[in-house]
Structure formats: structure tokens, C-alpha cells
Amino acid sequence: MADFFNHLGDILFLDIETASLTERFEELDERLKEEWLKKEKHLQKDPDGVIEPGSLYFDRAGIHAEFGQVICVGVGYFQWKKKDKKLIFRSKVFEHENERDLLVELSELLQKKKWVLCAHNGKEFDFPYLCRRMLIQGVPLPEPLQIAGKKPWEIRHLDTMELWKFGDYKYYTRLELLASVFGIPTSKDDLDGSQVNTTFHLEKDMGRIKKYCLQDVEVTARVYLAMNPGIDEMDIEVVHLENLKKEHN
Numbered sequence: 001m002a003d004f005f006n007h008l009g010d011i012l013f014l015d016i017e018t019a020s021l022t023e024r025f026e027e028l029d030e031r032l033k034e035e036w037l038k039k040e041k042h043l044q045k046d047p048d049g050v051i052e053p054g055s056l057y058f059d060r061a062g063i064h065a066e067f068g069q070v071i072c073v074g075v076g077y078f079q080w081k082k083k084d085k086k087l088i089f090r091s092k093v094f095e096h097e098n099e100r101d102l103l104v105e106l107s108e109l110l111q112k113k114k115w116v117l118c119a120h121n122g123k124e125f126d127f128p129y130l131c132r133r134m135l136i137q138g139v140p141l142p143e144p145l146q147i148a149g150k151k152p153w154e155i156r157h158l159d160t161m162e163l164w165k166f167g168d169y170k171y172y173t174r175l176e177l178l179a180s181v182f183g184i185p186t187s188k189d190d191l192d193g194s195q196v197n198t199t200f201h202l203e204k205d206m207g208r209i210k211k212y213c214l215q216d217v218e219v220t221a222r223v224y225l226a227m228n229p230g231i232d233e234m235d236i237e238v239v240h241l242e243n244l245k246k247e248h249n
Contacts, residue, residue, distance in 0.1 A: 004228060005080045005082075007116075008078050008080065008087075009077060009078055009079060009080065010113070010114065010115060010116050011077060011078070011115070011116045011117075011118050011158065011224070012075055012076070012077050012109075012110070012115040012116070012117055012118065012144075013075065013076045013077065013091075013118050013119070013217050013218075013220050013221040013224070014073065014074070014075050014117055014118065014119045014122065014126060014217065014220075015073070015074045015119060015120070015126065015213055015216040015217045015220060016070050016072070016073050016074075016119075016125075016126050016129060016130060016213075017070070017071050017072045017073075017074075017196050017209050017212070017213045018062045018063065018068045018069060018070055018071060018129065018196070019062045019068060019069055019071050019196060019197045019200040019201060020057060020058060020061035020062045020067065020068055020069075020197055020201070021061065021067055021068060021069050023058075023201040023202070024057075024058075025054030025055075025057035025058070026054070028057075028067075032066075032067065033054070035066070035067075036054070036057060036061065036067055037053055037054070039064070039067075040053070040054070040055075040056050040057070040060075043056055043060055044056065058197060058201075059194075059197065062196070062197050063125075065128070065129045065132035065133055065136070066132070066136075068129075068133075069099045069133065070099055070102060070103065070129070070130065070133050071095065071099070071102075071196075071200055071206070071209065072093050072094060072095040072102070072206070072209060072210055072213050073093065073094045073095075073102065073106050073130075073213070074091060074092070074093045074094075074210075074213035074214045074216060074217035075091065075092055075093075075094070075106075075109065075217065076089055076090060076091030076092070076214075076217045076218060076221055077089070077090060077091075078090075078221070086236070086237060087225075087236045087237070088236075088237045088238075088239060089218060089221055089236055089237070089238045089239070090239045090240075091214055091217055091218060091238070091239070091240055092240065093210045093213050093214050094106050094109075095206060095210055099133065099137060100137040100138070100139060103130070103133060103134050103137055103139045104139055106130075106142075107134065107139055107140070107141075107142040108142075110142035110143070110144050110145065111142045111143060114143075114144075114156070115144050115156065116144075116156040116157070116158060117144050117145075117156060117157050117158065118157075118158035118159070118160065118220065118221075118224060119158075119159065119160070119220060120159070120160045120161050120175040120178075120216075120220045120223070121159065121161045121175075122157060122158075122159045122161075123157055123159045123162060124159075127145060127157055130145060131145050144156055144157075158224070160175070160178065160220055160223050160224055160227070161173055161175075163224075163227055164178060164227070175216065175219060175220060175223065176188055178223045178226075179219050179222075179223060182222070182223060182226040184219055184222045184223060184226065185219075186219075188212075190208060190211065190212065191208050191209065191211075191212040192212075196209055196212075214240060218238060222236075
């Protein structure tokens with residue numbers, strides 16, 4: 001138990017929200033338009049069907065780093081108060097009008113200590129998406145995201161979906177399903193991932209997206225605890241911070 005708590009504070013739980021680069025397909029750079037149309041042919045459910053060129057862009061571009069952007073990143077970590085036998089979960093959301101500024105600020109936090117990064121489906125989405133957008137925006141990859149040349153056991157990435165697979169590579173499990181089976185409150189009470197692009201581009205309501213992102217981070221952290229029976233039953237105090245960098249220095 002003591003060893004678990006010693007390592008728990010080194011884990012940075014993370015969730016990203018993404019949106020299409022532009023609101024409308026027509027606003028894309030011409031070269032990107034051509035590339036999207038090629039990708040779109042592989043995305044349509046009926047390969048023999050006829051669709052309006054660019055019609056899948058608004059709903060699908062945000063999940064592809066070459067045609068999307070990171071609009072906010074939620075992070076959080078646990079602190080163990082041994083005397084009170086209480087876990088404090090401190091979280092923050094990074095958000096800027098300029099994606100590069102967001103990624104630079106996140107990169108600075110990731111360089112602060114030897115973090116272990118944890119996200120749900122992070123190894124297939126969050127971590128590579130961040131790496132690609134950082135390179136596109138000219139932001140050097142922080143050490144926790146540098147995986148080239150490293151042995152698998154040297155990469156400090158955890159993935160709650162991978163942990164739940166227990167080696168079953170065919171098994172995909174939504175975060176919401178794990179929250180349900182473990183009795184963890186949902187993060188989908190006001191918004192879900194399919195609505196983020198509309199909320200960002202059309203409704204321009206970043207407040208809802210930031211709240212949803214923070215909730216997803218907390219749910220991921222609670223799912224991780226639930227995979228360690230007994231730990232998740234402890235009293236957890238949640239604190240949302242304006243400046244996680246200063247708090248953790």
C-alpha cells in the first residue's frame with residue numbers, strides 16, 4: 001500500500017479535447033483540402049456511395065491531428081495526506097485561443113518532473129495527437145512524450161483502456177462504460193465527445209468544453225484507482241487550480 005502511494009503522486013492524468021482546424025471545409029488550405037478529400041474516401045462507410053466532397057470534414061477532421069487542433073488539455077495528479085488518510089486530486093485545464101501557446105504551457109509542465117502520463121486510450125489517441133500537433137506547431141517534445149529509440153519499459157505511459165484489456169487486443173472499452181461498472185459519476189451529463197466540435201465552432205462555448213475535459217480527467221483518475229481495490233474507497237478531495245505549475249513547484 002505504501003509503495004502504491006509513493007508512486008501515485010508521479011502520475012499525471014491527462015485528457016485532450018480536439019476540434020477541426022477550421023469551421024468549414026472551404027476554409028482549409030488548398031493542399032490540405034486535397035489531402036482531406038483523399039482521406040475522406042477511406043472514411044465513408046459505403047465505399048461505393050457518393051458523398052458531397054468535404055461533407056465529412058466537420059464531424060471527422062478533429063480526430064485526425066493533421067486536420068485538427070488541440071483546443072484544451074485537462075491534467076490532474078493525486079497528493080496523499082498520510083495523517084488524514086485522504087487523497088487530494090488537483091486538476092487544471094490548459095486553454096488558449098492560440099494552440100501553440102497552449103502546447104508550450106503544457107510542455108513546460110511536463111518538463112517539471114519525471115511524470116508518468118496516464119489517459120484513457122492515451123497510447124492510441126491523446127499521446128500521439130499531442131506529439132503530432134506539437135511538431136506541427138514547432139514545439140519541441142517534452143521528455144515524457146519522447147519515445148523514439150526508447151525500449152517499451154522506458155516509456156512512462158499508462159493507459160486505463162489498455163490496463164482493462166488484460167492482454168486482449170481486440171477489446172475496446174469506452175471510459176463511460178468503465179465509469180458505469182465501477183459506479184463512478186459520469187462526465188457526460190452535459191456534453192460528450194461527439195458534440196465538442198459543434199460546441200467549439202458554432203456555439204463558441206469553451207466553458208462547457210473545459211468542464212467536460214476536467215470531468216474526464218477526474219473520471220480517468222478514479223477508474224485508475226478502482227483498478228486497485230480498496231484505494232478507490234478512500235476519501236478524495238477534488239481541487240481545481242488556476243495555475244498547476246506554481247502549485248507543483
